[in-house]
Amino acid sequence: NSKVIQTPRYLVKGQGQKAKMRCIPEKGHPVVFWYQQNKNNEFKFLINFQNQEVLQQIDMTEKRFSAECPSNSPCSLEIQSSEAGDSALYLCASSLIRGHSDYTFGSGTRLLVI
């Protein structure tokens, strides 16, 4: 069982609706990554955090996506206005040390935008 907890497992939204998903990183892990895996198995890095601070994010994330990792609360990724192309598996991962890539993914949130 993954030590990174993602909720919900499935999310169905209409176009234009907000879609919000959450991630609880593994205990004691300050670094969090979000990725998108589309139906063609293309993985796209979205954003990463160290504690509450954004380390880096891609342009897509800056425009319609928002994310945060508040202290003592789950991290979250929210799409402000969902589009059909956002339908994908959203994966969260955490790491103990910044720069380490041997992280474990959560079970993911599968988003369907209809």
Added chain:
Amino acid sequence: QQQVRQSPQSLTVWEGETAILNCSYEDSTFDYFPWYWQFPRESPALLIAIRPVSNKKEDGRFTIFFNKREKKLSLHITDSQPGDSATYFCAASGGTQVVGQLTFGRGTRLQVYA
């Protein structure tokens, strides 16, 4: 331009055979290469990983062979079992990417028949 390429796209072997999955990469500064496997309706799980200081990494029936000069690596699965049927992703990190970010190939879908 794809930084990490995998071949074949799909592979079928019989139980007991050796499956060979190939991966190549562009960025010679990549310094960490994990392989993930993903079963239907699940998230990717870390299977085995290698760093360029080694040219071979073995874990049970799974072995990574690494050729730094040619920027290629392969995953060999000996004595393949039906339970190995999954999509396998080669990934890489380091170099000029976001610190800790993984770049994934598009996967090889392995089917093992009994």
